[in-house]
Amino acid sequence: MTDEDPQHxxxxxxxxxxxxxxxxxxxxxxxxxxxxxxxxxxLDMFPYPSGDLHMGHAEAFAIGDAIARYWMLxxxxxxxxxxxxxxxxxxxxxxxxxxxxxxxxxYANIETQAQSFKRYAVSFDWSRRLHTSDPGYYxxxxxxxxxxxxxxxxxxxxxxxxxxxxxxxxxxxxxxxAGRCERCGTEVTKRNLTQWFFKITEYADxxxxxxxxxxxxxxARVLLMQRNWIGRSTGAEVDxxxxxxxxxxxxxxTVFTTRPDTLYGATFFVVAADxxxxxxxxxxxxxxxxxxxxxQVRRLTDIERQSTDREKTGVFLGRHAxxxxxxxxxGVWAADYVLADYGTGAIMAVPAHDQRDxxxxxxxxxxxxxxxDTGGPDPxxxxxxxxxxxxxxNSGPYDGLGKDAAIERITADLAARGGGKAAVNYRLxxxxxxxxxxxxxxxxxxxxxQCGEVAVPDDExxxxxxxxxxxxxxxxxxxxxxxxxxxxxxxxxxxxxxxTRDTDTMDTFVDSSWYFLRYCSPSYEGGPFDPDAxxxxxxxxxxxxGVEHAILHLLYSRFFTKVLHDMGMVDFVEPFTAQLNQxxxxxxxxxxxxxxxxxxxxxxxxxxxxxDAIRLTVLFAGxxxxxxxxxxxxxxxxGKFLARAWRVWSDVGSAGAAAGPGDxxxxxxxxxxxxxxxxxxxxxxxxxxxxxxxxxxxxxxxAIDAGPGPADPAVREGAESLAIMLSLFAPYAGEDGWALLxxxxxxxxxxxxxxxxxxxxxxxxxxxxxxxxQVSGKVRARLSVPPGIDEGALRDLALADGAVRRWLADRxxxxxxxxxxxxxxxxxx
Numbered sequence: 001m002t003d004e005d006p007q008h009x010x011x012x013x014x015x016x017x018x019x020x021x022x023x024x025x026x027x028x029x030x031x032x033x034x035x036x037x038x039x040x041x042x043l044d045m046f047p048y049p050s051g052d053l054h055m056g057h058a059e060a061f062a063i064g065d066a067i068a069r070y071w072m073l074x075x076x077x078x079x080x081x082x083x084x085x086x087x088x089x090x091x092x093x094x095x096x097x098x099x100x101x102x103x104x105x106x107y108a109n110i111e112t113q114a115q116s117f118k119r120y121a122v123s124f125d126w127s128r129r130l131h132t133s134d135p136g137y138y139x140x141x142x143x144x145x146x147x148x149x150x151x152x153x154x155x156x157x158x159x160x161x162x163x164x165x166x167x168x169x170x171x172x173x174x175x176x177x178a179g180r181c182e183r184c185g186t187e188v189t190k191r192n193l194t195q196w197f198f199k200i201t202e203y204a205d206x207x208x209x210x211x212x213x214x215x216x217x218x219x220a221r222v223l224l225m226q227r228n229w230i231g232r233s234t235g236a237e238v239d240x241x242x243x244x245x246x247x248x249x250x251x252x253x254t255v256f257t258t259r260p261d262t263l264y265g266a267t268f269f270v271v272a273a274d275x276x277x278x279x280x281x282x283x284x285x286x287x288x289x290x291x292x293x294x295x296q297v298r299r300l301t302d303i304e305r306q307s308t309d310r311e312k313t314g315v316f317l318g319r320h321a322x323x324x325x326x327x328x329x330x331g332v333w334a335a336d337y338v339l340a341d342y343g344t345g346a347i348m349a350v351p352a353h354d355q356r357d358x359x360x361x362x363x364x365x366x367x368x369x370x371x372x373d374t375g376g377p378d379p380x381x382x383x384x385x386x387x388x389x390x391x392x393x394n395s396g397p398y399d400g401l402g403k404d405a406a407i408e409r410i411t412a413d414l415a416a417r418g419g420g421k422a423a424v425n426y427r428l429x430x431x432x433x434x435x436x437x438x439x440x441x442x443x444x445x446x447x448x449x450q451c452g453e454v455a456v457p458d459d460e461x462x463x464x465x466x467x468x469x470x471x472x473x474x475x476x477x478x479x480x481x482x483x484x485x486x487x488x489x490x491x492x493x494x495x496x497x498x499x500t501r502d503t504d505t506m507d508t509f510v511d512s513s514w515y516f517l518r519y520c521s522p523s524y525e526g527g528p529f530d531p532d533a534x535x536x537x538x539x540x541x542x543x544x545x546g547v548e549h550a551i552l553h554l555l556y557s558r559f560f561t562k563v564l565h566d567m568g569m570v571d572f573v574e575p576f577t578a579q580l581n582q583x584x585x586x587x588x589x590x591x592x593x594x595x596x597x598x599x600x601x602x603x604x605x606x607x608x609x610x611x612d613a614i615r616l617t618v619l620f621a622g623x624x625x626x627x628x629x630x631x632x633x634x635x636x637x638x639g640k641f642l643a644r645a646w647r648v649w650s651d652v653g654s655a656g657a658a659a660g661p662g663d664x665x666x667x668x669x670x671x672x673x674x675x676x677x678x679x680x681x682x683x684x685x686x687x688x689x690x691x692x693x694x695x696x697x698x699x700x701x702x703a704i705d706a707g708p709g710p711a712d713p714a715v716r717e718g719a720e721s722l723a724i725m726l727s728l729f730a731p732y733a734g735e736d737g738w739a740l741l742x743x744x745x746x747x748x749x750x751x752x753x754x755x756x757x758x759x760x761x762x763x764x765x766x767x768x769x770x771x772x773x774q775v776s777g778k779v780r781a782r783l784s785v786p787p788g789i790d791e792g793a794l795r796d797l798a799l800a801d802g803a804v805r806r807w808l809a810d811r812x813x814x815x816x817x818x819x820x821x822x823x824x825x826x827x828x829x
Contacts, residue, residue, distance in 0.1 A: 009643040011610035011732065018735045018745070019118065027750045028072070028123040030079040037077040041537045042068040043516055043576075045545030045553070046083045049109035050090050053116045055585040055592065055600050055630065056546075059618040063582050063686070064544040065122045066619065066728040070681050072123070073724060073756040079537050080123055081519040083130035084110050087138075088508035089167055089183050092439035092473065101469050102439040106133060116603070120611055121731040123752060128522045132511035137518065138441040139462035140528035141511055144560075146444055146455050153199045153563060154433075156453065160274055160340045161432055162302075163191040168476060169436045170195060172507060173341075173429050175552065179303030187301050190274060190340075195434040196443060196504065200559045204230050204426045207558055210573055217578040219625070222550040229551045231427020236260040236411045238348065238420040240269060240321040242332060246283035253277065253321065256343045256425045259353070260414070261406035264395040265371035266330060266348040267361065269321040270314070273297040273334040275345030281332060283318030290315050290334060297336045305336045312337060312360040323348075324419040325410065326396065335360060341429055352378075355385040371395050372403075431556065433507040438465070438473050438480040440505030448492035448499040457493050463501065479503040512553055513560040516540055516575060527569075534570060543576040546584075554579070580684060583627040585618065600630050609635040612642055612730035619686045619729050641694055642733045645726060648700045649737035652719040655710035662714025666703050670696065670718040671763035677725050678756070686729065693726050716741070721757040773798045774825040775807045791818045798824040 031037070044064035047057060068080035086106050095105040110131060117124065130137055148154040162171040164181040170193060175182045200207075208230055211223050235258035242251040253271075257263075271278045273294050282290045293315040297305070304310065314335035321332050337356050338347050351361035352370040358379060361368050368380035374390035389403045398406050414420030434443070442463045444456035456463055466487040473480045481503040482488065492499035514528065520537045521530035545553075554576075561575040584591065587598040605614055616638040621628040661667070673696045680689035700718050704710045720741055727734025731752065738751035745751070766787045771794065773781040781803040785794060795818050798804060804826065812829035 009646040011612065011639070011642070014732050014736045015119070015611060018732055019121070021735075021746055022121070022750070023118070025748060025750060026126065027748075027752055028068075028078075028080060028125055029127055030081075030125045031077045035077065037075060039079070039537060040068075040071040040076040040542075041079045041540045042071065042542050043081070043519075043540045043544070045543070045549060046085050046512070046515060047113060048085050048088065048090065049106050049113055050094065051109060052112050053120070053602055055602050055605075055618075058120070058602050058605075058614055059585050059624075059628065060544060060546070060582045061117070061120065061122050062615045062619055062729070063580065063624050063684075064542075065615075065731075066681070066686055067542050067544070067580075067684075068123050069728045069731070069752055070756070072752060073728075073754060075755065079128075079519065080125055081128040081130075081522075082114075082117065082122070082124040082126065083128070083515060083519065083522075084113070084132065085508060085512050085515070086110060086131045086133040087440045087505075087511055089169070089435075089437060089439075092437055093167070093184075095439075096474055101467075102473070103133070106439075107131075119606070120615070123731075128519050130515065130518055130522050132441075132508070132515060133439070135462045135464050138511065140518070141441045141506065141514070142444040142456070142461050142463060143458060144514060144528060145506065145510070146458070147567060148198060148563065149445075149455060151563070151567075153202065154196060155199065156194060156196050158192060158194045159197075159432075160190045161193050161195055162188045163193075164188055167437075170432055170434055172432045172509075172552075176302070179301040189301065190298065192274075193434075195432055196502075196506075198431040198433055198510075198559070200431045200556075201426060201428055203559050203562050204232065204428050206562055206573075207428075207555065208232055210558070210562075214574065214579075218576075219547070219579060219581050222547060222554065222579065222581065225547075225550040226555055229428060229555065233258050233425050233427075235423060235425065236407075236414065236420050237423040238263065238414060239324060239418075240348065241324075242269075242281060242319050242321045243329070245319050246285060248281070248283055248319070251281065253346050254344055254420075255346050255348050256423060257348060258425075259350070259407070260410045260420070261392060261395075261398070261401075261403055262350045262353050262371055263323065263325045263348070263410060264392075264398070265350040265352050265369045266323055267328075267351060267367040267369055268330050268349045269332045270335045270338050270347050270349050270357075270360070271317065271332060272338040272340040272342070272345040273314070273336055275340035277345050278317065278334045281317050281319050282334070286316060286318040290317065293334065300336060302339060305339065308355065308359075310337075312356070312363045314360060314364065324414060324417070331366070333360075333364075343425060351385065352380065353385050353387055355387075358383065358385045369394055431507075431559075433510055434504040435507055436479045437505055438468065440508060441511065442481070443502040443504050443506060445502040446490055446492055446499040447502060448495065448497060450497050451492055451494045451499075454492055454494050454499065460493070479505065481505070509552055509556050513556040514564075516543075516557070517564075517570070531569065538570065539572050539574060540576045541578060543579045544582065545579075547581040550581075580624060582624050583622075585628050585630055587630045589629060589631075605635065609639055610642075610732070612733045613638040615731075616642070616690065616729050620690045622687055624684055624686065641697070642730055644701065645693075645697045645722060646733060646737060646740075648697060648704065648719055649723060649740040651704050651710045652700075652716050653740035653742060657716055658711040658713060660713060662712045662717065663703065663708040664714075666699070666708065666712065666714040666718060668763050669699050670714065670721060671759035673699070674721050674725070674757045675759040675764055678759075681728065689725075690729060693722065693729075696722050696725075717757075723751055724754050724757060727751045769821050771798070771821055772823055773801060773804055774823070775804060776828060777825065780804055780807045785821050787821050789821050791820050794818055794820045794824060798826065 072078045091106045092102045095102040162176050166184050166186040176188050237254050244250040314333045317332045319332040320329040349357040351358040351368045371394045372390040373393045374386045374388050379385050392398050392401045392406050411422050444463045446454045466484040488501050517529045521533040524530040564570045565573050592599045613635045617633050617635045677689045677692045703715045723734050723737035734751045739745045743749045768784045769787050771783045771785045781801045814829040815827045817825040
């Protein structure tokens with residue numbers, strides 16, 4: 001609205017006016033004590049400060065904001081906070097490229113994004129703002145690490161780890177996607193390093209079991225992805241004795257198998273070439289061949305090693321293992337298709353019933369013995385392993401048994417002889433959290449030659465990152481912190497002798513595994529969070545973010561919450577009651593990318609069309625979980641709709657208000673639309689809710705121009721409802737409409753703190769509905785009938801209609817399908 005042209009919808013002037021008012025009023029600050037109101041904690045996955053906001057942010061934060069605004073309008077005390085996930089590789093890499101310090105780059109981007117969020121009119125409680133790279137935050141990240149360490153849930157060990165040769169750091173299994181670094185896309189290799197881990201596997205069963213209450217409130221695909229990642233499988237642990245040879249002692253090696261019923265078909269034994277076990281088992285005569293082969297294996301990615309298309313390779317280790325069910329001696333081989341971090345890094349090979357084992361056996365001329373008869377050809381003859389169920393053969397006393405009975409019998413017999421036991425295995429591996437980079441929370445451990453690992457005392461936290469400005473932070477395979485000798489060399493707090501700080505930093509997913517708890521009391525100094533504040537706000541009621549976080553962040557956050565529950569710090573076991581995934585904003589059928597030249601600059605779009613038009617466009621394009629192609633969307637069309645709504649408010653606001661209840665037809669229509677929009681918003685069907693608001697705008701326009709007029713009380717009530725409801729999706733327009741209707745917004749009566757309209761139930765009762773009558777599937781009549789009409793009465797009414805009788809003529813009626821009160825379908829003979 002402008003003084004020069006009061007009838008013109010000027011979104012630029014509207015944005016400028018209300019943004020300043022909101023900054024002054026701070027209307028979305030959460031109460032905390034709730035003051036008798038029910039609470040809602042609405043949380044958007046916090047952003048990474050890698051630049052300004054982009055189109056993905058535009059959709060995700062519009063969704064979360066609509067949910068938060070709705071519950072505020074419904075009278076809830078709503079916590080809707082904002083912060084930044086501000087440690088991590090992208091900021092460090094970008095800063096190195098720009099010859100900047102990561103802190104300078106990160107905090108400059110945070111300020112840019114903060115201003116963009118305010119412009120985008122997101123209803124955040126800015127008083128709770130946090131940054132995970134602030135010492136005041138990562139002090140408590142370190143404190144939590146130490147509590148995990150005390151409970152045996154944080155530990156350090158040598159292990160083959162995923163290594164990104166470009167980022168020069170280790171990666172957790174969850175950060176390797178299709179064999180590549182999720183950050184830079186480089187093929188990941190393996191290294192043997194001593195690293196820190198969180199013992200997430202200790203919580204595998206609880207992470208699975210606690211998903212059941214989340215069914216229906218979390219996306220089904222997220223729960224499925226987590227179940228598959230945890231990968232619980234039942235079977236047996238089987239002990240194979242590797243015979244002594246060439247001065248090497250006898251060794252007992254345990255393998256896990258889901259098919260102990262196939263043990264009689266195990267004709268060789270395979271050890272991962274890069275596992276410590278292979279190094280231990282190889283005899284001196286085979287060492288040269290083994291080490292040459294090991295060099296080949298280390299050049300391969302895990303994806304390449306597990307490819308079914310690759311020719312199978314391996315080397316005999318010069319040892320034999322004894323099959324515990326038949327005492328058969330079988331050769332022990334090292335091969336690349338078995339991975340060191342799967343179980344014990346060893347498998348029993350059953351070539352007749354596993355294709356990779358069969359390919360290996362055929363490559364090296366090893367025996368193939370069918371032990372499950374499925375009625376098909378012998379795998380040894382056709383070169384195709386059989387994996388389906390059947391009856392045991394060539395299995396001694398177990399011949400003739402089916403799969404389940406054989407598994408039970410063989411497992412019990414192994415247990416009785418001390419050669420194995422029933423077991424559960426998991427695909428999930430412990431969370432590798434060490435990173436050899438600068439921009440992260442330092443691990444609060446000192447290494448002392450006398451005392452070993454020594455936790456930094458709580459009163460010395462945080463262990464603050466050294467500044468290292470002007471120093472080379474480029475990755476070198478070890479953390480840049482190692483070069484900060486003044487920071488590294490310290491006194492051991494236990495014995496007073498010399499010690500060195502651990503120079504690795506924590507995975508940034510550690511920071512984000514508890515930030516939702518810190519929002520409840522971001523200034524609290526007595527611990528990572530105020531227990532009373534967490535009790536008042538947690539768990540999060542609606543968590544909005546991308547499905548790409550289904551495994552990493554969501555699984556880690558669930559793990560952290562369970563540990564904190566066991567520590568007595570929280571009284572719930574799941575952090576997020578409900579979760580909503582938004583789709584991706586793409587362009588021209590593809591993900592936006594600089595290399596493809598199809599990127600869309602959010603700032604440019606906001607400058608061209610205004611915030612409300614962009615927000616409305618991304619929400620109107622489809623359900624939240626669907627991808628939206630920007631090339632198919634029309635922010636111009638959204639702007640035109642907003643202009644129509646604004647003219648309704650302008651006309652009604654300038655007309656004054658007449659006395660009386662108002663036009664009954666308008667009141668009923670408004671009530672119906674209010675009722676429908678309410679249900680649609682609560683079901684997250686924002687696109688359909690916006691369509692109903694467009695319908696309401698058209699209804700009010702007709703009522704103003706050709707009906708009871710703008711002063712009619714029912715029209716005014718409809719205009720107020722429109723301002724309130726549209727403010728979920730277009731907050732600037734809604735606020736301006738609210739002011740046009742006479743509200744003192746600048747005095748504090750903001751539309752975001754109004755009361756959501758509630759439809760009078762009596763106005764929702766229909767006096768009559770339209771029933772469609774079809775003859776042979778074609779509409780031949782429309783009848784106005786009572787909504788409660790029964791099937792018999794509706795049938796008689798339809799058959800008595802003159803138009804229906806003319807279309808039937810004298811034909812016999814085969815059947816009449818009645819669906820009261822909306823449909824009758826007559827099928828002539």
